[in-house]
Each structure stands twice: as C-alpha cells, then as structure tokens.
Amino acid sequence: MKWFSLIILGAFLALVVYAGGDLPALGDPESPSHVHVSPSYIEGSIPETRTPNIVTAVLADYRGYDTLGETLVIVTAGLAVLLILPRGALRRIR
C-alpha cells in the first residue's frame, strides 16, 4: 500500500513537472490571464470610475458582486459565533 501511494504521488509529480513547462513566464504580458479583462481594468479605472487605485476599482466596482459575497461571509461568520458560542458559553464548558 505504501509503495502504491508512492507510485501515484510520483506519477502526479511527473505530470506537474511536465505541465509546468507550458506555463507562461512570470509577469509575461502576453499570458492568457493578462490579455482577457486586465487591460480594460487598467485603462478604464480612471476614465470610468475616477479612482487612481486600480485595486479598489476592481474590488468595489468591477468585482462588486464578489466583494458583496465576501462581506456577507464575514457577517455570517460573526453571526455563527453569536449563535454557537454566546457570552460565557466557553466558561460554562470549563
């Protein structure tokens, strides 16, 4: 069983090394992730939103839906603590 796991892991390692050769170089401006929507964010940030900080423009405007979900996750986590561990619950367990 141990040898079987090692063979599987070795096969995955070989696959990763083989596939890694095809990855674009770090910071390559022609890589697929940099030619899809990034140029329009970089060019549009100031004329479309008047926001010099592109990160903020992407976070709150272009990807606003994502940020809405993130905030909801944080509030939900807080509410879950409120429901499961209300004040003093930890002390009562001890």
Place this chain on the structure above:
Amino acid sequence: MRRRYENPIVEGVSRVMVPLIQLFGLYVIAHGHYGPGGGFQGGVILAASMMLLRLSLGEEQEHRRFSPRAAAALSAVGMLVFAATGLLSLVEGKEFLNYAGLPLGELSGAEARYLGILMVEIGIGLAVWGTLVMLFDHLLGGEAK
C-alpha cells in the same frame, strides 16, 4: 466580566491612543481610492481601538458605551448599506451594483461610480468593525448575563 486593568500608565496611554487609532481607521477607509486601504482594513483598525478600550478600561464601562448588541446591529447595518447601494443602482434601470445608475442627480457616470465605491467601502467598514467587536465580545467575554 473582564475587569478594569488598574494601572494608570495603561489607562492613560490607551485613552490617548484610542482617538488617534480611530481617526486613522476613518482615514484608511476614506483613502481606499488613492492608496492602500479600504473598508476591510479600516474596519479592522476601528475594531482594534474598541478591543483596546475593552482590555484596558474594563468591559463593565465599555459595554455601557458600546454594547455587544450594538456591535451585532452595526455589522448588519454595514451589510445593509452595501446591499442598499446595489439596489439603489437599479433605480435608473442599470444592473445591480452598477453604481453609474445611482440616483445622484447631475453627476456623470464615472463620478457616480466614484461615490458608489465610497459608499460600498463605508458599508464594508461598518460590517467588519461590528463583526470583529462581536467576535471579541463573545469569544473572550466573561459570564453570561
């Protein structure tokens, strides 16, 4: 109940530092458009100032000033500010969260989006602030009341 930390140095320093920390938190929220910052970071700084007060001046006094119940309400209000900004964008027939549709009168689309980002950041800040104070109160809080 976490009691007052009876030490004049701790008390004095936290009394002096807390307004500065809170001012810096507001600055970080408002500065998100021009540099590092935004709602998440600013909300965390505001929550940290309240945690410092709870640790140094004691919960008895600080809960009268800002109760755990108020923290829960604050996180919900922040979430509502965010969602309401999205819903207000629908008024002029634009998509959900497309701030160009905010009913802000004469402002152009880009300026409306600038203000929309600010409103959303404030909502995030309130939500994070309330949630972290709530987590602090309920995880580190003392006896149930």
